[in-house]
Amino acid sequence: MEKIVEQFHTIDTSTISDALDKNGLTGQCLGIKSFNPGWKIAGRAFTVKYGPVDIVKGTVGDFIDDVPEGGVVVLDNQGRLDCTVWGDILTSVAKRRGIAGTVIDGVCRDTNRSLELDYPIFSSGRYMRTGKDRVQVDGVNCHVNIATVRVRPGDIVVGDADGVVVIPREFEEKVLATALEIEAAEEKIRSATEQGMRLDEARKQFKYHSLQTRA
Structure with a gap:
């Protein structure tokens, strides 16, 4: 693990939130939380942006093999609660590849698999309805939004029992x-x-x- 990421991993999100405030930065992702308070993640963001499905339907995403080990998958599904963009197959691959965790502005499903594999997911909630034929990938490794926070590829993302914070690369030190x-x-x-x-x-x-x- 990169040294600065490792250092952030040892600090609670509440303390990082105060540090963001002290520096005039907004990085607190309102409403994004895990369903296992014991989960803690820190890593650099690998971002994916979703949009409503087009007339010619696009893919929900086959990006997972491009995420670096130790990275955090950050999925912008525009806060949609009616369909998911993460399930058990992605969880299994992500766990096997050593990905730190997933953050979703939206919902996930197959919760039991995440708990079974101890793979951290932070999201707006859980819902079983698939995103196939409802949403598609509009961009990978581009600027995305999680709640009201702008996230760019390479920003540091930290999550724990209190939620998720994002630290812009330029201000991480x-x-x-x-x-x-x-x-x-x-x-x-x-x-x-x-x-x-x-x-x-x-x-x-x-x-x-x-x-x-x-x-």
Whole structure:
């Protein structure tokens, strides 16, 4: 795993969210969550954009063999809840190829297979209806949207029990540094309160109320 991706993997999305706020960035994917709170992913985005099926029907997608090991598949199905773009065959191939996980602005299906293989999926929900003859791939490795967040190929995607965040490639070093500072400050607050300090005093001393405030 790439070093910076590995570092982000050790940090909670809540801390990364605060670091994004501190740097004036929006990367929190509203409504995207996993159905296993134990899942944690971090990797670079491999993006796929879907649209309504054309008069001449296109494919739902045979992109999976092009996703690099450790990558995160990011599927923009425009938030559709009436048909899925991910199921058990894709889960099986992705798991075998060492892909970190999948993020969907839309729904997935074959949930039991994902749980059986312990393959992380973060989505708007679950629904059994296929996307075949309903949607098709409009683009691969292009800009996509997940909820209200723009995701580009190569951006870092992190997901855990609290949801999914996206870190733009140009700001990844800065966001990481900020996240580590926030993490250190919060650990000092926890340590101080465990030693008997009042919470309000600890928060004041370690500047809790400004940790995520934009500089």
